[in-house]
Amino acid sequence: MSGQGLFISFEGIDGSGKSTQARLLAENLRELGHEVVLTREPGGSPGAEEIRALVLQGDPDRWSAETEILLFTAARRDHVERTIRPALAAGKVVVCDRFADSTRMYQGMSRGDLRGVVDSLHDLMIGMEPDLTILIDMDPTEGLSRALSRKGLEERFEDFGETLQQAMRAGFLALAEEYAQRYRVIDGARGIDAVAADVLSVATDFAASRQG
Incomplete structure (x- = not known):
């Protein structure tokens, strides 16, 4: 991975373990000698973190889907400008817990047929996709149970229930089928270490293929 930046995103339903796996991948890559920036969405920069507090807390119906798309795009723009692009330009590995695909799902499809709006705004204001997206796949019932057991403050989307998870x-x-070139699907219904080993293998193999 040396000499060029690499942008890896993690996606998955709530409770799939993607946040844990993103953190473990960052730790494992650092142990291998790579410079890694671990970040998240929404968030990842001071301005984006402020927007995160607006959209992830409060009543599930606080914002319309259209308003959420605008808020998430604004947060993503700041994140890309201040965190992601500078790190990639410096040749670092960026590991991001969620990126635009989550907006395509949560706001673009599950809360209305707004996928076209999400993609148009993304093309206009963001203009980039991850090099590699790792999808941690999980049974929705188990994922929701895990998510609700966290009892955190940011529960808006978990509050939409199992229908949304499905x-x-x-x-x-x-x-994953639409963007097959950058997606890799990993079974998350296993032990953390087994999943992490697969994630690391996928990331290093992908990086090697780019260099070869």
């Missing part, structure tokens, strides 16, 4: 899983798997 739609999310189907949507992410559809995206």
Whole structure:
């Protein structure tokens, strides 16, 4: 991975373990000698973190889907400008917990037929995709149980319930087919270490293929 930046995103339904796996990948890559920036969405820069607090807390119906798309795009723009592009330009590996595919799912499809709006705004204001997207696949019932057990403050989307989780899983798997060149699907219904080993293998193999 030396000499060029690499942008890796993680996607998956709530409770799939993607945040844990993103952190473990960053740790494992650092142990291998790579410079890694671990970040998240929404968030990842001071301005984007402020927007995160607006959209992930409060009543599930606080914002319309259209308003959420605008908020998430604004947060993503700041994140890309201040965190992601500078790190990639410096030749670092960026590991991001969620990126635009989550907006395509949550706001673009599951809360209305707004996928075209999401993509148009993305093309206009963001203009980049991850090099590699790792989808941690998980049964929706188990994922929701895990998510609700966290009892955190940011529970808006978990509050939409299992119907949303089912739609999310189907949507992410559809995206994995649509963007097959950058997507890799990993079974998350296993032990953390087993999943992490597969994630590291996928990331290093992908990086090697780019250099070869």
